[in-house]
Amino acid sequence: MxxxxxxxxxxxxxxxxxxxxxxxxxxxxxxxxxxxxxxxxxxxxxxxxxxxxxxxxxxxxxxxxxxxxxxxxxxxxWNAYKNDPQRNPPKTIDVEFVCDMDSERTEIWRRLDTGGYLMRKLCNEPFARWLVCRERQGWWEDGACVRPNITFRHRKQTEKVRYDDWNETAAYSDTFNPNFREG
Incomplete structure (x- = not known):
């Protein structure tokens, strides 16, 4: 081009x-x-x-x-730019399950390194969006998307997020783990 x-x-x-x-x-x-x-x-x-x-x-x-x-x-x-390992070095974050959000296909996870919270939004497809979140007045409020090239680890299960122009940073079919919650 x-x-x-x-x-x-x-x-x-x-x-x-x-x-x-x-x-x-x-x-x-x-x-x-x-x-x-x-x-x-x-x-x-x-x-x-x-x-x-x-x-x-x-x-x-x-x-x-x-x-x-x-x-x-x-x-x-923007895929090559955002997924560049020098720009966004690979990182593994250990997490533990906290709870499901009522009437939604959304899970709350806690980071074991910082104690911060993450939201994992699931879809009908093999896809999950990971967001930073916090608890506010008894409800979980979503925040910014996590950066690309992060692998979340729950015991023996892992799920990696990458950037794609289609829907930005998420776990897509090639990195989504349907057994992630089982650990």
């Missing part, structure tokens, strides 16, 4: 009308061209461009055609 990063032109800003200043402030036009000559445009935040870099964006992007809009739309994947 070849990319060009440049200022947004007045013609590109025109469809946003009066709101162009608000919507496009701090953004640059990134023009993507694939090997077949298909072209798509994305208005990325300058901070994201600076963080990822031109080479990363070029290597971790794809164009998808929309039949409805009859145009190509670029997607930039």
């Amino acid at each position: 070849e990319i060009e990063i440049r200022d947004i032109t007045p013609e590109e800003a025109a469809p946003y009308g009066e709101n162009a200043d608000i919507v496009l402030t701090g953004r640059k036009a990134v023009v993507f061209t694939d090997a077949d000559g298909n072209v798509g445009r994305l208005y990325m935040k300058e901070e994201d461009i600076d963080l990822l870099g031109k080479q990363y964006i070029a290597e971790n992007s794809a164009l998808e055609y929309s039949k409805v809009c009859e145009e190509w739309f670029p997607k930039v994947s």
Whole structure:
């Protein structure tokens, strides 16, 4: 994928009308061209461009055609960046089960190293989202997602979380452990 990063032109800003200043402030036009000559445009935040870099964006992007809009739309994947073991070193955290939340497929776990609490939200698929949580007025309140590359260990069972653009940091089908609670 070849990319060009440049200022947004007045013609590109025109469809946003009066709101162009608000919507496009701090953004640059990134023009993507694939090997077949298909072209798509994305208005990325300058901070994201600076963080990822031109080479990363070029290597971790794809164009998808929309039949409805009859145009190509670029997607930039954050997977390689977020799952980079140098950026987010692998870590194992031992946990113990605390309780189930009433009428939800959600479990509360306690970290054995810090005593902090974690929420494990389960789905109908082999998927679990891990969040930091705390008890507040008799109820468990969820917080931020945990970072990628953490392996949770409950006795002999483990479950690893990784980042995926689809649903951010979670245990996906390849790392989800249906027997995790059994230890």
